[in-house]
Structures are given as structure tokens and as C-alpha cells.
Amino acid sequence: MASTNQELARIFSEMAAALELTGANPFRAVSNNRVARELRDLTEDVGALVAEDPETAVARLTALPGIGKGSAQKIVEYVQTGGIDEHRKLMAKVPRGLFEVLExxxxxxxxxKAMWEQLGIESVADLKARLDDPALAALPRMGKKTVENIRRAILFSEKTAARVPLGKALPLAIALRDELAALPGVRRLEYAGSLRRGCETIGDLDFVAACDDPEGVRRRFTEHPSVTQVLAHGDTKCSVRLESEGVAIQADLRLVPEAVYGAALLYFTGSKEHNVRLRERAIKRGLRLNEYGLFRGSEERPQEQGKKPLAAATEEEIYAALDLPWIPPELREDRGELDRPPPRLIEVGDVKAELHAHTTASDGRMSIAELAACARERGFHTVAVTDHSPSQVIANGLSPERLLDHLAAVRAANDEVRDVTILAGSEVDVLPDGRLDYDDELLRRLDLVVASPHAALRQSPAEATARLLKAIAHPRVHVIGHPTGRIVGRREGLAPDMAALFAAAAEHDVALEVNANWLRLDLRDVHVRGALDHGCKIAIDTDAHRPEHFDLLIYGVLTARRGGLEAASCINAWPAEKLHAWLAAKRDA
DNA sequence: GCCGTTTTCGGCCCGACTGTTTTCAGTCG
Structure with a gap:
């Protein structure tokens, strides 16, 4: 069941779209979108906040950047009455199907707006039916080519998901990057955009290149075998649609002189909102920032007047000229990153333990020994065997008797290996009512207990909160695995009051997992931020079922970095002694 | 609609590209 926050975010987005379609002041639309974004990222449940005390809720909400008195009142109105009057009025004016046309x-x-008002087009279906109608091409600023582009865009959107998961986009981008970077004369080339920021889904691939032979790179890019359509090919920017390995996605390439590579990379990495903040900051200092550099003065297109930028070659020097430290791409989301010094974010190399992995005893493909070998290959000091509990029938969950046998096998394997510690653990189901799937006596015998919700993922936010709070409070639980159970783009999962979970996890010294599988990424980025603000410990685990799953770690690390995680707060990055002591303390308590 | 080391009113980031137009509006990122 969707949380109040997400419902409200949707409503504010709809109001923004409706305002655009009715020709209202465009800044009102921008403003409503901003409120939607804040709500989407907020880990406190506004429903609970308002229910407790509306006045405090308004104060808390207006303290958030971009939420003013008007929007805060609307949020209260929604919680108290189940709707927002202005939203209802806008919805009465604008057909719902028009929103998908806008997409x-x-x-x-x-x-x-013109299609709707002049031709009565109220949905994508309507639009498709009118594509050959001359009246469509006759609309202001329309024409044959524009209509043709719309036709192709509809076809493309029908066969591709709106956004591609990080785990599919990253390998594709790395392959393309490496291929282009190997061309003669290429001095710098990197992927940018939401991919470089490590977002959980990617809208399109962005590349920035500095090279001696732009024409050669441009040709290789636009004539690449995976390209299905060239959308634009200017001197400095080209755009294509490409399909590869079952992924259909747009890709943009920006070609710049090496002297302004940093400015272009910064610009194309975004986020858009982060860039806006940087430009505002530049203006306040009497400067102007664009993709060609940071310039003195406020004249337009200073680069065309032959003016020399103050900084342009590297991102570092541009940030420095704005009195800022270099900010890692993962933090560039306009979530206050300009107002606090950036942390030393965790890296893949910091992770020295895998604490959530499966063997052939349940639904994994590795033996205990193979699992240990994978861990050793990566230089890990510890790996935990955490097979499923009995409720996971489909996953061949272990009965108490089988678990006891398995424990013995793990301990025996541990005696056989050097330089890796194999822990005997379990991924125990958190049942719908919050009880665990093994009794306490059995749990006490385990080195590590990862408690995860697998079933009843549609229960209400209140039930989900109670369920997970109960698991967190259990004295034998070390880690809550994939706490919401969401699947990116497919399943919303639980929507508990995350702030309440963070407070409890901090109190009971339970770590919260970032499941590194790119289908999960659960906790998600804003949850990590919230958890850290509450002083929680974080686990990053791949939930490995096969050897190659160990390579998923990067996705969990990127997500954790987006939440601001430092190695010190990640139990997988601790030295062996510290980790083992922390685990044992919980067992012996 | 939001916001304020000039401001409680009047602003609100910046440039490329396309397809429409005869100089630019719309869209995108």
C-alpha cells in the first residue's frame, strides 16, 4: 500500500502538470514539482506528522526547502480530509489522459495544450488516431516532421520501459565508453548524467568527450550498430536511440575542447537541480556558470566574446572557484550538499565482508566452499551463510532440523579454510505479524541473523511499521534485510514509517541493509541518509545466490554513497575483529 | 508558488538543437 508521502507527491506532480496544461504561471508548476520531490524523498510519514499536531507539521514542512505555507496547508488538508480542493478543481478541468501525452x-x-484545445485530443490513444489528420500538422509550430517525430516517439515509448534499471544501463554504458575512448585522438571521455550519479534508474545515457578528432568519434557514435535512430547531430552534441542486449535507451554525446572538459562534465552530470544551485551561487558572486566554464560578469554567452573562464578544465577548479569542495556525483541532488562538507564516501574496496548469501541448502547455486572461495577472491575477511527459513517454501527454506545440520556443515567448512571466516547465519523471515520464523533457542545458536520480510508486502503502512519494529526489537536480530521488499519499477513493497524504524534500529543497535541487487536497492538512497541521521549502522550485501552476484556490490555501494554513507558506519567495512565482536555481543547478550 | 548577506515584491539557470519560421518558440537536459 502506498504511503501518504508518495500519494501526496503524485498529487502535487499532477497539479504541476495540470497547471502547465492550463497555461498558468510556469513557476507555479515548477514549484509544485519541487514540493512533489521533497515529499518523495521525505522519510518521515507526513500522515503521522499531521495526525500528531497539524501546527507542528506545518512548521516542520515549511522548514523544508521549496515547501511554503500554501503547500504545507494543502498537505494538512489532504491528511485531514482525504483530498485537496485545488487538485480536484484542476482534475475537473484537465483530462487525465493528457498527462501521458505530456510524457x-x-x-x-x-x-x-494546443492539441487538446483545438483538436480535442485527450489521450495518447486520441493522438495516435489523429497522426495522419492534416489538422494536427497544421497546428501552430507543428508540421510534417514534428508529427513524424511524435509518431516515432510513441512507438519507441511503447516498446521500452520509461527508465532503465541501473544494473542494465551501467554495463552498457561502460562498454560504449570503453569502445569510444579507444578511438584515436580521444583525450577524455566519460559517462555522465544520472548514471554517473548512481541513480537507481536511468533515463538516458550521457557521454562527454574531449578529442582531437570530433568527427571520427561523432561518426562512430551515430553509426554504432546498436543505433536505431539519430535524433540530432550538431557540431557539439548528438543524440541517438539505441538498442542493445534487450535495452532500448536514448544516448547523448557532447563533444567539447579539452580546456572546458570539466565544465561540460559537471553540466552533463547534473542533477539539473544541483546545477541550478551552482549557477545561483555563481550569480551571487558576480559570476556566470555554463557548460563552457565559470566566467566573470553576467553577460550572455561569454565564451563567444572570447572571454577566458576563471575555471573550466576540471570539476575541482570550478567548485573551488565557487568556494566549494569537490562534491561526489552521487551527492549532486540538491539535497543540501552545498551546505555541508561532503563525507569521505564508502567505496567498493572498503567492503571486506559479505553478510547475506545463499547456498544450495536453500535456493543458492553455490556450496559453502564455493561461497568461501568467492569471498576470498575479493579479499573479504568474512562471509556469512544465510539460507532461507521454513516459510520460504519456494526457496527451499530450511526446517529447524535441516538448519541444525547446516550449521554443523558450516562450522566444519570454517575449520577447513584459512584467511576467510565463514559465519553460520540465517535469513529469517519476518512474518506478517513481526514474529520470526525460528524460535529464540535456535536463533541463539547462529552467528548472524538477517531478518527480512518476504511475504505480505501489501500490508498497510501501520501494519508494516509494527511488523518491522517488532523484528528490530528482537534481541537476536543483527540486520534487517531489504526492509521494504520493493522491486525497482515493479513492486512498491512495504511503506512503513521509515523514521520510526531508524529510531528503533539505532536504539536496538540493529543494522539496516542496502540490498545491492539492482532490482532491490533496498534501503534506497534517501533511506540511507535518514538512517545515518538517526545514527544507524548500515549493511551492504549482495544477497548472492551465484558467484557472479558478488559483482552486484557496486550497485549497493552507489546507492549507499547517494545516501552519504562513510565506511565507518558500514558493518561490512569493519575489520574482522570489530565485526565479529559486534555480532557476538548480540548473541551473548 | 517560493524566497530574501540588495528584496515581503519581483524575480525565478543556461544553452543547444529542431522545425518551424523568415527571427524564433518550444523542448530538452
Whole structure:
């Protein structure tokens, strides 16, 4: 069941779209979108907040950047009455189907409004039916080519998911990057955009290149075998649609002189909101920032006047000229990163333990020895065997008797190996009512207990909160595995009051997992931030079922970095002695 | 609608590209 926060975020987004479609002041639309974004990222449950005390809730909400008195009142109105009057009025004016028309690349509010008002087009279905109608091409600023582009955009959107999961986009981008970077004359080339920021889904691939032979790189890019359509090919920027390994995605390449590579990389990495903050900061200092560098003065296109930028070659020097330290891409989301010194974010190399992995005893493909070998290959000091508990029938969950046998096998394997410690653990189901799937006596015999919700993932936020709070309070639990059970783009999962979970996890000294599988990434980035603010410990685990799953670690690390995680707060990055002592303390308590 | 080391009113980031137009609006990132 969706949380109040997410419901409200959707409503504010809808109001923004409706405002655009009715020709309202465009800044009002921007503003509503900003509120939607804050709500989406907020880990406190506004429903609970308002229920407790509306006045405090308003104060708390207006303290958030981008939420003013007006929007805070609307949020209260929603919680108290179940709806927002202005939203209802806007919805009565604008057909719902128009929102999906607005989603089509190339169609903005002006075009959608004209189609709707002049031709009565109220949905993508309507639009498709009118594609050959001359009246469509006759609309202002429309024409044959524009209509053709719309037709292709609709076809493309029908066969591809709106956004591609990080785990599919990253390997594709790395392959393309390496291929382009190997061309003669290429001095710098990197992927940028949401991919470089490590976002959980990717809208399109962005590449920035500095090279001696732009034409050669441009040609290789636009004529690449995976390209299905060239959308634009200017001197400095080209855009294509490409399909590869079952992934269909747009890709942009920006070609720049090496002297301004940093400015272009910064610009193309975004986020857009982070860039806006940087430009505002530049203006306050009498400077102007664009993709060609940081310039003195406020004249437009200073690079065309032959003016020399104060900084442009590297991101570091641009941040420095704005009196800022270099900010890691994962933090560039306009979530206050300009107002606090950036942490020394965790890296893949910091992780020295895998604490959530499966063997052939349940649904994994590795023996205990193979699991240990994978850990050793990566230089880990510890790996935990955490097979499923009986409720996971599909996953061949272990009965108490089988678990006891398995424990003995793990301890025997541990005696056989050097330089890796194999821990005997379990991924125990958190049952719908919050009880665990093994009794306490059995749990006491385990080195590590990862408690995870697998079933009843549609229960209400209140039930989910109670369920997970109970698991967190259990004295034998070390880690809560994939706490919400969401699947990126497919299953919403539980929507508990995350702030309440963080407080409890901090109190009971339970670590919260970032499941590194790119289908999960659960906790998600904003949860990590919230958990750290509460003083929680974080685990990053791959939930490995096969050897190659150990390679998923990067996705968990990127997500954790987006939440601001430092190695010290990640139990997988601790030295062996510290980790083992922490685990044992919980068992012996 | 939000916001304020000039401001409680009047601003609100910046440039590339396309397809429409005869100089630029719309869209995108």
C-alpha cells in the first residue's frame, strides 16, 4: 500500500502538470514539482506528522526547502480530509489522459495544450488516431516532421520501459565508453548524467568527450550498430536511440575542447537541480556558470566574446572557484550538499565482508566452499551463510532440523579454510505479524541473523511499521534485510514509517541493509541518509545466490554513497575483529 | 508558488538543437 508521502507527491506532480496544461504561471508548476520531490524523498510519514499536531507539521514542512505555507496547508488538508480542493478543481478541468501525452518526448505543455484545445485530443490513444489528420500538422509550430517525430516517439515509448534499471544501463554504458575512448585522438571521455550519479534508474545515457578528432568519434557514435535512430547531430552534441542486449535507451554525446572538459562534465552530470544551485551561487558572486566554464560578469554567452573562464578544465577548479569542495556525483541532488562538507564516501574496496548469501541448502547455486572461495577472491575477511527459513517454501527454506545440520556443515567448512571466516547465519523471515520464523533457542545458536520480510508486502503502512519494529526489537536480530521488499519499477513493497524504524534500529543497535541487487536497492538512497541521521549502522550485501552476484556490490555501494554513507558506519567495512565482536555481543547478550 | 548577506515584491539557470519560421518558440537536459 502506498504511503501518504508518495500519494501526496503524485498529487502535487499532477497539479504541476495540470497547471502547465492550463497555461498558468510556469513557476507555479515548477514549484509544485519541487514540493512533489521533497515529499518523495521525505522519510518521515507526513500522515503521522499531521495526525500528531497539524501546527507542528506545518512548521516542520515549511522548514523544508521549496515547501511554503500554501503547500504545507494543502498537505494538512489532504491528511485531514482525504483530498485537496485545488487538485480536484484542476482534475475537473484537465483530462487525465493528457498527462501521458505530456510524457512523450518532444511534446511539451504548449503542444499538448494546443492539441487538446483545438483538436480535442485527450489521450495518447486520441493522438495516435489523429497522426495522419492534416489538422494536427497544421497546428501552430507543428508540421510534417514534428508529427513524424511524435509518431516515432510513441512507438519507441511503447516498446521500452520509461527508465532503465541501473544494473542494465551501467554495463552498457561502460562498454560504449570503453569502445569510444579507444578511438584515436580521444583525450577524455566519460559517462555522465544520472548514471554517473548512481541513480537507481536511468533515463538516458550521457557521454562527454574531449578529442582531437570530433568527427571520427561523432561518426562512430551515430553509426554504432546498436543505433536505431539519430535524433540530432550538431557540431557539439548528438543524440541517438539505441538498442542493445534487450535495452532500448536514448544516448547523448557532447563533444567539447579539452580546456572546458570539466565544465561540460559537471553540466552533463547534473542533477539539473544541483546545477541550478551552482549557477545561483555563481550569480551571487558576480559570476556566470555554463557548460563552457565559470566566467566573470553576467553577460550572455561569454565564451563567444572570447572571454577566458576563471575555471573550466576540471570539476575541482570550478567548485573551488565557487568556494566549494569537490562534491561526489552521487551527492549532486540538491539535497543540501552545498551546505555541508561532503563525507569521505564508502567505496567498493572498503567492503571486506559479505553478510547475506545463499547456498544450495536453500535456493543458492553455490556450496559453502564455493561461497568461501568467492569471498576470498575479493579479499573479504568474512562471509556469512544465510539460507532461507521454513516459510520460504519456494526457496527451499530450511526446517529447524535441516538448519541444525547446516550449521554443523558450516562450522566444519570454517575449520577447513584459512584467511576467510565463514559465519553460520540465517535469513529469517519476518512474518506478517513481526514474529520470526525460528524460535529464540535456535536463533541463539547462529552467528548472524538477517531478518527480512518476504511475504505480505501489501500490508498497510501501520501494519508494516509494527511488523518491522517488532523484528528490530528482537534481541537476536543483527540486520534487517531489504526492509521494504520493493522491486525497482515493479513492486512498491512495504511503506512503513521509515523514521520510526531508524529510531528503533539505532536504539536496538540493529543494522539496516542496502540490498545491492539492482532490482532491490533496498534501503534506497534517501533511506540511507535518514538512517545515518538517526545514527544507524548500515549493511551492504549482495544477497548472492551465484558467484557472479558478488559483482552486484557496486550497485549497493552507489546507492549507499547517494545516501552519504562513510565506511565507518558500514558493518561490512569493519575489520574482522570489530565485526565479529559486534555480532557476538548480540548473541551473548 | 517560493524566497530574501540588495528584496515581503519581483524575480525565478543556461544553452543547444529542431522545425518551424523568415527571427524564433518550444523542448530538452
Amino acid at each position: 512523450i518526448p518532444g511534446i511539451g505543455p504548449k503542444a499538448a
